[in-house]
Amino acid sequence: MVFFDLRFETSVAKPVSAKGVGLHSGVPVSITIRPASAGTGIVFRRTDLSNFELPASWRHVARVSYATSLMRQGVLISTTEHLLSVLYSMGIDNAYIDIDNLEVPILDGSGQPFIELLAQAGIQTYKKRRKYLRILKPVTVEQGNKRISILPADSFYLSCEIYFDHPLVGHQSMEMELTPARYASEIAAARTFGFEYELGQMRNMGLIRGADLTNAVCFDRTSVLNPGGLRFPDEPCRHKVLDLIGDLALIGRPLLGHVIAERAGHAMHAALVARIMQDESLYETITFDQLASRVTHALVG
Numbered sequence: 001m002v003f004f005d006l007r008f009e010t011s012v013a014k015p016v017s018a019k020g021v022g023l024h025s026g027v028p029v030s031i032t033i034r035p036a037s038a039g040t041g042i043v044f045r046r047t048d049l050s051n052f053e054l055p056a057s058w059r060h061v062a063r064v065s066y067a068t069s070l071m072r073q074g075v076l077i078s079t080t081e082h083l084l085s086v087l088y089s090m091g092i093d094n095a096y097i098d099i100d101n102l103e104v105p106i107l108d109g110s111g112q113p114f115i116e117l118l119a120q121a122g123i124q125t126y127k128k129r130r131k132y133l134r135i136l137k138p139v140t141v142e143q144g145n146k147r148i149s150i151l152p153a154d155s156f157y158l159s160c161e162i163y164f165d166h167p168l169v170g171h172q173s174m175e176m177e178l179t180p181a182r183y184a185s186e187i188a189a190a191r192t193f194g195f196e197y198e199l200g201q202m203r204n205m206g207l208i209r210g211a212d213l214t215n216a217v218c219f220d221r222t223s224v225l226n227p228g229g230l231r232f233p234d235e236p237c238r239h240k241v242l243d244l245i246g247d248l249a250l251i252g253r254p255l256l257g258h259v260i261a262e263r264a265g266h267a268m269h270a271a272l273v274a275r276i277m278q279d280e281s282l283y284e285t286i287t288f289d290q291l292a293s294r295v296t297h298a299l300v301g
Helices: 082-087 111-123 180-186 196-205 235-251 267-277 288-300
Strands: 008-012 016-021 028-034 042-047 050-057 062-063 069-072 075-077 097-098 123-129 131-135 141-142 146-151 157-166 170-177 193-195 217-218 256-261 283-287
Touching: 028 075, 028 111, 028 193, 042 075, 042 235, 050 069, 050 075, 062 267, 082 180, 082 235, 123 146, 131 288, 141 267, 146 267, 157 235, 170 180, 170 235, 180 288, 193 235, 196 217, 235 256, 256 267
Parallel strands: 042 097, 131 256, 157 256, 193 217
Antiparallel strands: 008 123, 016 028, 028 097, 042 050, 062 069, 069 075, 131 283, 141 146, 146 256, 157 170
């Protein structure tokens, strides 16, 4: 388990690497997570394109249908959400992600392999004070029966609800205050999922070319096709939380607010992030010590 000082920025202590295939593209891909200095943020580098840099920022969101893709000057990196979810939740503020193709490898379909990579890498803490983005006013994005909101809070708290018309999914929900320990034990191992009757249509759309039962949960009409079954009874909801965190990580700072997602997906996550970041009256940036001082003052007062 990686633990860190909430007051200061961090990076990995040494490079770590992984190889796999892209979930949607099916292409082979290698990544290396490398240390980066304080203030760098998370930056992807396409090593097959002369180390072209693409910061993990909401400003570069390109496509958000079945995964979150980033693009700058025509250079694309797809399916960023699982890796960004892990880096965010485990407190990594700065890193270079060297990648030699257009899609982050899916590995086993969850965040667990990236958790294990970070355990190998270790963590280094800098002297630069970490700045948090604290929500000041409620923000909501709605579309039909789907909605995502964020409310002011002094921690990062998540409420997520999903519904799929399947006997093993149906309505699922969970709430949690995000900490590295809770993420590692309750969220990271939840895998991406899909339904057998949708596979043909998705492949015709050029999607899930790299998907199989080693990297995704697949439901038929009544059961789970994976030999080992589900890792959690509510694995789909937990994976939606994983995705949500990865998309919120594109804010570029640790978030203080209560996010409530009701049947939301990547597009709505991205819309919420853009709405927040385009209106400076909705948030403030604050250090951990400033926040702690305010909370103490409020309790004493």
